[in-house]
Amino acid sequence: MPRVPALRNRLKDTPVAGAKRVLLAAPRGYCAGVDRAVIAVEKALERFGSPVYVRKQIVHNIHVVSTLEKKGAIFVDEVDEVPEGSHIVFSAHGVSPAVVQGAADRQLDAIDATCPLVTKVHREAVRFSKQDFEILLIGHHGHEEVEGTMGHAPERTTLVNSPADVPNIVVNNPDHVVWLSQTTLSVDETMETVRLLRERFPNLQDPPSDDICYATTNRQVAIKKVAVEADLVIVVGSANSSNTVRLVDVALEYGAKAAYRVDYASEIQQEWLDGVVTVGVTSGASVPEVLVQEVLDDLADAGYGDVSQVVTAEEDLMFSLPKELRKDAEGNADERGLGGRVRQLDWQKNR
Numbered sequence: 001m002p003r004v005p006a007l008r009n010r011l012k013d014t015p016v017a018g019a020k021r022v023l024l025a026a027p028r029g030y031c032a033g034v035d036r037a038v039i040a041v042e043k044a045l046e047r048f049g050s051p052v053y054v055r056k057q058i059v060h061n062i063h064v065v066s067t068l069e070k071k072g073a074i075f076v077d078e079v080d081e082v083p084e085g086s087h088i089v090f091s092a093h094g095v096s097p098a099v100v101q102g103a104a105d106r107q108l109d110a111i112d113a114t115c116p117l118v119t120k121v122h123r124e125a126v127r128f129s130k131q132d133f134e135i136l137l138i139g140h141h142g143h144e145e146v147e148g149t150m151g152h153a154p155e156r157t158t159l160v161n162s163p164a165d166v167p168n169i170v171v172n173n174p175d176h177v178v179w180l181s182q183t184t185l186s187v188d189e190t191m192e193t194v195r196l197l198r199e200r201f202p203n204l205q206d207p208p209s210d211d212i213c214y215a216t217t218n219r220q221v222a223i224k225k226v227a228v229e230a231d232l233v234i235v236v237g238s239a240n241s242s243n244t245v246r247l248v249d250v251a252l253e254y255g256a257k258a259a260y261r262v263d264y265a266s267e268i269q270q271e272w273l274d275g276v277v278t279v280g281v282t283s284g285a286s287v288p289e290v291l292v293q294e295v296l297d298d299l300a301d302a303g304y305g306d307v308s309q310v311v312t313a314e315e316d317l318m319f320s321l322p323k324e325l326r327k328d329a330e331g332n333a334d335e336r337g338l339g340g341r342v343r344q345l346d347w348q349k350n351r
């Protein structure tokens with residue numbers, strides 16, 4: 001994304017009591033599911049031409065959405081806004097079977113970019129529902145992923161929005177309940193909710209594997225390590241990105257004196273830097289690295305040019321393209337693996 005020149009050098013290099021530095025959390029930014037979903041829209045546009053419709057934001061990042069809009073994607077809230085016979089992409093957050101049916105009813109050519117780790121939770125919901133479990137789904141009311149998961153077992157799922165909900169949950173058989181969760185929650189808060197649920201339902205069954213995904217977990221672990229040393233943490237990402245907002249919460253919980261979320265570097269306020277020696281920087285799982293680079297550029301203007309990366313994990317998970325896009329128009333296979341695209345940044349090249 002080209003930078004707006006007028007926005008450079010807004011931040012002043014004011015003296016502080018120590019050597020200014022940046023601790024850059026790793027992993028950060030794009031996860032494999034986001035990478036796959038964004039490439040799915042790009043590839044659909046290449047293959048079918050504009051417009052390609054996308055139900056909801058493909059991933060929760062305003063920069064990604066506006067970039068794809070410029071390339072010809074049209075974002076809609078529901079399938080009934082899409083002209084019959086069009087191409088539609090379902091977002092990384094997943095959809096309920098009712099949405100899939102709605103698209104089929106309109107003869108839409110659907111491309112399912114649901115993250116495979118969300119699909120895994122959908123399958124768990126279906127399986128436990130068939131076994132007559134009551135499902136306690138820990139997640140945020142109104143989040144698209146939660147709506148999609150609940151839609152796979154609507155009769156048997158109760159949403160647990162926060163630990164405060166636990167005393168009021170009503171189930172038919174307290175000995176046949178299982179908990180599942182949204183993939184992008186705070187690990188610590190979710191474990192606290194599970195602890196409270198287990199106090200109420202001692203025979204509560206766990207999911208077969210963690211529903212909170214590797215990317216959410218890894219980004220939280222990295223920012224915890226950064227936060228203990230940071231006077232200020234800047235989290236790049238959008239307000240509706242659940243995993244981004246959790247990174248702000250986790251940073252504050254783990255010792256950052258202040259933590260703010262920004263979509264763009266231009267939102268950083270001079271007063272946030274007053275007396276700050278160490279700035280921690282991270283980004284949510286739907287954030288392209290170029291936006292982090294811009295934050296680092298602005299911080300360098302303010303004297304924070306010394307950047308060290310704090311690495312707590314290496315990520316190598318890859319997904320294949322949605323099956324509808326694995327072959328091009330000539331029938332040639334595209335079996336490449338898609339992971340969080342790690343690009344070499346300017347600050348790395350110069351060091």
Ligand code: SF4
Nearest residue numbers: 031033034115183213
């Ligand atoms: S945050 Fe996790 S669940 Fe969501 S798209 Fe990324 S890998 Fe998939």
